[in-house]
Amino acid sequence: QVQLVESGGGLVQAGGSLRLSCAASGRTISSYAMGWFRQAPGKEREFVSTISWSGGTAYYADSVKGRFTISRDNAKNTVYLQMNSLKPEDTAVYYCAARRSPLPTMTVTVYDYWGQGTQVTVSS
Numbered sequence: 725q726v727q728l729v730e731s732g733g734g735l736v737q738a739g740g741s742l743r744l745s746c747a748a749s750g751r752t753i754s755s756y757a758m759g760w761f762r763q764a765p766g767k768e769r770e771f772v773s774t775i776s777w778s779g780g781t782a783y784y785a786d787s788v789k790g791r792f793t794i795s796r797d798n799a800k801n802t803v804y805l806q807m808n809s810l811k812p813e814d815t816a817v818y819y820c821a822a823r824r825s826p827l828p829t830m831t832v833t834v835y836d837y838w839g840q841g842t843q844v845t846v847s848s
């Protein structure tokens with residue numbers, strides 16, 4: 725079993741930056757693909773970014789491409805999401821997820837473990 729805990733969310737002005745962290749415990753995630761998703765009020769959970777087990781492959785939603793960067797430190801069992809040039813439409817609860825496969829995917833339903841989420845609010 726893997727436990728995931730997100731941190732780093734908060735309130736930021738448009739154009740600002742935040743760095744989210746996702747710390748895993750229970751077992752190593754070094755062989756797992758990891759993902760970030762977000763859910764705004766009244767909307768479905770949506771894909772943000774995913775990264776392969778090695779960090780060599782990453783994918784992004786079109787809405788965040790060029791602004792967000794996913795990375796991982798397997799020695800620390802941690803995944804990060806650097807968010808720059810934030811916009812009010814980025815406001816959501818951000819979730820970290822782990823997939824028992826080394827291959828990254830944008831499909832929310834194939835992830836096996838989820839964190840509790842961290843709130844990101846971007847003011848205009």
